[in-house]
Amino acid sequence: MISNLQSPLLVLAQYIAGLSALALGLWMLSPIVLRRLITDADGSQIPPGPNNRYFFLRKYAERALQAWAAKYGPLFSIWMGTQLFVVISDPRVARDLLVTNGAVFSSRKRYYMKNQTILRGRAITASEYGETWRKHRKLAMQLLTPKAIEGYADNLDYEARIMIHTLKDDGHSGKVPLNPHHYAGRFALNNMLFISFGIRTGNTEDPLISRALELAMEFMDLTGPWSNPIDFFEPLQLVPTAMRTRGRKLHEDLIEVYGSMILRVKAKLDAGEYVPDCLVKTLIQDQDKEELDWEDLCMLSAVFTLGGVHSTSGIIQWFLALIPSHPNVALQAQQELDRVIGRDRLPTAEDMPNLPYIRAIIKEVQRVHAPFWMATPHCSSEDFTYNGQFIPKGTVVVLNCYTMHHNPERYEDPWAFNPDRYLNDELSCAESAKLSNVMDRDHWTFGAGRRICPGIHVAERELWLAISQLLWSFHFHSLPDEPISLKEYEGLSGRTPLPFRLRLEPRDVRLESVLKGDQEVTYWSL
Numbered sequence: 001m002i003s004n005l006q007s008p009l010l011v012l013a014q015y016i017a018g019l020s021a022l023a024l025g026l027w028m029l030s031p032i033v034l035r036r037l038i039t040d041a042d043g044s045q046i047p048p049g050p051n052n053r054y055f056f057l058r059k060y061a062e063r064a065l066q067a068w069a070a071k072y073g074p075l076f077s078i079w080m081g082t083q084l085f086v087v088i089s090d091p092r093v094a095r096d097l098l099v100t101n102g103a104v105f106s107s108r109k110r111y112y113m114k115n116q117t118i119l120r121g122r123a124i125t126a127s128e129y130g131e132t133w134r135k136h137r138k139l140a141m142q143l144l145t146p147k148a149i150e151g152y153a154d155n156l157d158y159e160a161r162i163m164i165h166t167l168k169d170d171g172h173s174g175k176v177p178l179n180p181h182h183y184a185g186r187f188a189l190n191n192m193l194f195i196s197f198g199i200r201t202g203n204t205e206d207p208l209i210s211r212a213l214e215l216a217m218e219f220m221d222l223t224g225p226w227s228n229p230i231d232f233f234e235p236l237q238l239v240p241t242a243m244r245t246r247g248r249k250l251h252e253d254l255i256e257v258y259g260s261m262i263l264r265v266k267a268k269l270d271a272g273e274y275v276p277d278c279l280v281k282t283l284i285q286d287q288d289k290e291e292l293d294w295e296d297l298c299m300l301s302a303v304f305t306l307g308g309v310h311s312t313s314g315i316i317q318w319f320l321a322l323i324p325s326h327p328n329v330a331l332q333a334q335q336e337l338d339r340v341i342g343r344d345r346l347p348t349a350e351d352m353p354n355l356p357y358i359r360a361i362i363k364e365v366q367r368v369h370a371p372f373w374m375a376t377p378h379c380s381s382e383d384f385t386y387n388g389q390f391i392p393k394g395t396v397v398v399l400n401c402y403t404m405h406h407n408p409e410r411y412e413d414p415w416a417f418n419p420d421r422y423l424n425d426e427l428s429c430a431e432s433a434k435l436s437n438v439m440d441r442d443h444w445t446f447g448a449g450r451r452i453c454p455g456i457h458v459a460e461r462e463l464w465l466a467i468s469q470l471l472w473s474f475h476f477h478s479l480p481d482e483p484i485s486l487k488e489y490e491g492l493s494g495r496t497p498l499p500f501r502l503r504l505e506p507r508d509v510r511l512e513s514v515l516k517g518d519q520e521v522t523y524w525s526l
């Protein structure tokens with residue numbers, strides 16, 4: 001009796017499963033047809049690309065992009081679930097789309113994980129192109145212009161010196177190997193805390209450092225532009241997956257950590273106490289005028305930490321990962337430093353024009369180890385046809401920095417770490433980004449067009465101070481039994497090296513006296 005009832009149900013279930021598999025298969029292969037059907041009024045088709053849909057791209061997605069760019073050319077398209085992407089792999093196409101046609105290509109996709117769940121569309125980086133984004137960008141820029149940076153230049157210099165100091169002390173002058181992650185992270189974090197809240201972490205054990213770095217790492221892991229099926233297959237957004245739970249938790253953690261710091265700044269201001277000029281002070285004072293709500297405040301201040309800590313500290317870590325295996329580069333840099341600066345003081349920002357080899361090293365690290373191989377994806381806000389290729393409104397536009405940074409037409413022997421290639425480049429990265437001949441631009445690490453990184457000036461200053469002072473201070477030794485990987489990395493949207501250790505041996509006994517007087521201070525506490 002039971003088996004009689006079961007068999008028709010079983011058949012039906014099998015029938016439905018078969019139909020679903022067929023529908024899914026057809027849908028997966030539908031780009032074969034869509035590539036012919038989606039056209040502009042003149043019949044121009046979308047850029048070429050693979051004929052199937054993907055749910056996600058695995059780790060090291062840049063390698064897949066490199067292979068597709070070789071096969072399909074400098075502008076190719078790909079479907080991630082329901083979302084159409086185009087990928088730019090050539091500087092001229094980047095200029096034509098992101099810069100010249102910035103009015104069309106400066107929005108952001110409403111990524112489910114990053115923009116809707118974690119940032120809730122608030123922070124500049126997640127805002128769609130329009131009035132709100134302009135307002136947020138203007139507020140952020142108040143503290144990030146070259147002129148504004150001069151106001152806190154001493155703080156940046158101080159943080160670099162403290163980093164050198166703690167590396168020397170904790171490394172027992174080169175006797176004890178160190179993982180530089182914490183030190184580079186603290187340097188970048190303190191700079192961002194000062195700009196955002198007017199504070200710093202007064203000791204290396206401060207739990208705020210680990211907490212902030214943890215949140216930044218979680219952000220980098222959850223917000224890969226290709227890595228989350230939940231971003232490209234809407235039904236998954238209704239399912240209580242571990243990913244969704246992590247995204248929601250991160251949003252709450254950001255509100256808790258940054259919200260509580262904002263409340264403490266506000267309490268001080270309300271009590272008439274001194275608060276240094278900083279982003280949060282401006283936001284609180286202009287809150288009504290700028291019509292900012294609570295989440296705007298939290299996310300605007302959080303995004304400085306999320307955007308400015310991992311990226312800057314990542315480049316410092318990549319530099320330290322690279323340099324032990326390039327002793328000639330270190331030697332040449334140190335000869336330049338000794339010739340120009342001497343051995344009685346650390347380099348400062350004012351020395352930058354006189355140290356072309358160090359400037360070249362920093363640009364080369366940024367080229368071979370950009371923290372974001374795919375920048376932050378833009379999104380088109382109108383239909384657009386480029387050189388006979390149709391890009392529909394709502395297409396996600398990815399800058400394929402990995403392929404662009406390894407283009408032999410632009411960089412001779414592109415896979416080699418060779419700072420010499422930048423020796424005659426006297427421009428800052430910000431100036432280089434404005435060159436009319438884009439083939440001369442140094443690299444694309446800070447993105448392009450209207451959304452180009454607003455922190456570019458402060459990041460350049462920080463990297464200069466950190467890397468020139470590290471080179472001035474130490475010899476760099478890897479450990480014989482602990483090879484440093486230059487290929488693998490952590491993070492999906494932002495990348496830092498896998499944990500590694502090295503020994504930092506002071507170059508000169510005078511390091512002690514040069515650093516004398518630099519002590520940990522807390523400007524004020526929250």
Ligand code: HEM
Binds near residue numbers: 445
């Ligand atoms: C070496 C360090 C840094 C690198 C490599 C970097 C890289 C980038 C990139 C690739 C973008 C996306 C650009 C685009 O959409 O085309 C970006 C955006 C952004 N960055 Fe940075 N960044 C760095 C440091 C900083 C710092 C120090 C801050 C804050 C003070 C910051 C704040 C931001 C913000 C707020 C955005 C979003 C801009 C927008 O959407 O309009 N970044 N950054």
